[in-house]
Amino acid sequence: MKKCRRVIEWAEANNVEIAYTPTNSSWLDRIEAQFVTALPFCGLDDTDHGSHRV
Secondary structure: OHHHHHHHHHHHHOOOOOOOOOOOOHHHOOOHHHHHHHHHHOOOOOOOOOOOOO
16 A cells, blocks of 8 residues: 555656556447457558658
8 A cells, every 4th residue: 555655655746647547448348349440540541651761
């Protein structure tokens, strides 16, 4: 709990809001289908240009 308190204090001091999420991935099952239609609009479409360096 000591570590958790340090994280909370750091977040408060740095104006950070901690967003707690579930620890398993089953919560994603309901929105997985939405990713297929949303990804092209999120700036990921056509980002594999030959001029990009790895």
